[in-house]
Amino acid sequence: MVITCRDKSPGETMTISLYAHRLSQPSRAAEILLRELGIAYDWQEVDFANGETREPHFAEQINPFQTIPALVVSGDDPDFVLGESHAIMRYLCRIAADAGGDAENAQHWYPGDRDARRSARIDQWMAWHHNGIRRYDMFHDIMNLHLTLPMLKYELQSTALKPLQDGLRSGLATLEAHFERQPQDTPAAPTLCGDAHPTLADLTITCELYQIVAVGYRFDRYPQVAQWLNGMAERDHFKRVSEEVLEQGRTIREASGDYLELDAFA
Template sequence: MPVALYAHRFSQPSRAVEILLRELDQPYEWHEVDFANGETRESWFTQRVNALQTIPAIIVPAAECDGRETEFKLGESHAILRYLCRHAPNGSAAAAWYPGAADAERTATIDLWMAWHHNHVRRYDMFHDIMNLHLTLPMLKYELQSNVLVPLQNALQPSLATLESQLSAQDGGDANTPMLCGGTQPTLADLTIACELYQIVAVGYHFDRYPRVARWLDTMAARHHFREVSAEIDDQGRTIREASGDYLDLDAFA
């Protein structure tokens, strides 16, 4: 029986989990959860799916749980990503994303960048504030840009510089784009951070000041499953670009 995935494609962590499921060729049932309108706080979700009231969340049927007689529930994207790699039917494909005990040093480096992601990239997520700007009255748009988006943009700059430096350190002159933990095979660290940053790329931001970050993001976004799962965020970004006029400072990272 397939894993049940409770998620929404406007959620960066949700997309990371869905992309990995597809990369591992693992069947799943999609359940869209309207987190923006509070569906994660409804009793059915809290009691049946995830008491933490967040997405993504998965429910693994009992038959898939190493002989367990009850289903297994799990929230928090990083925990889900690691669990999926540890229990994937295709162990070799999973090990490429997260090798576990087979390569403790590489795994530790992946864990480091996943931990770094929370306070240095996700902390400065601006996509949902951009959506608020898109929906708000014209008289408030410049105020939102100045008081909300500009501080987030400024706070994200050091993190982009850190990523640029890390990617530069991995660049041995190979024509292929290096990933955060070395080599050209992406890991869970690349996936989590790329999903986070891709949201603002979809809106129209350019990372010209950080060319290695831009190239790395382009490489991740060109992957088949990344592209398919990101289609809705691409559409939303296009809508925002076409309607926002001069309100968005799309040269913030140029």
């Protein structure tokens, strides 16, 4: 399926394919950025839950890291293949003009060498994302709880989910304190760099946290974080790409919500 967010330029030969799945946080971040930049792309859904990323054809031809998202740019010989969402998003901002996208908008998301200090701040938060937020990803354990027998659900909540919740609180507190330190004249919806326009860092981390917002978790204890998340979630492309995870979250909440501590951050 080719998803076109713009008209192709005459004579354009670059073709971008995104190998991803919308229940994957990094996949959604990469796809949202493609749409924000107005870059047309070929969507290739990867059944990562059933091990497609570990099949030989994927590891040999698409991404030797055996993860999603992965980006394949055709038009040169050989194709340019790239894994890891952070690298993919920085690359997309750098090639937006060549890909027929909005180069000026790309500078808002990630300015690269044009503004070394602002890029460094974005890079800092994207690096922090791995250990500050992503290491406490709860969604896969929530899925396991949802699919297991009722007699085991409370045990999974206690042994698997509670330690992740405890760890995530530290990251949420770091974010909350950061937003509280920002000047009072910052935009109504906070951003990590204090600008009116969000960056790759905002997109990366909010996609991560939105995964459990979809299930029904609230961040009342962290009002600045909640406001920041809501601001990102109201963006049109964020909403459209998040429809699938919202539906999955609704299914989990209706079937297994009683077993989850949905007020863990409230």
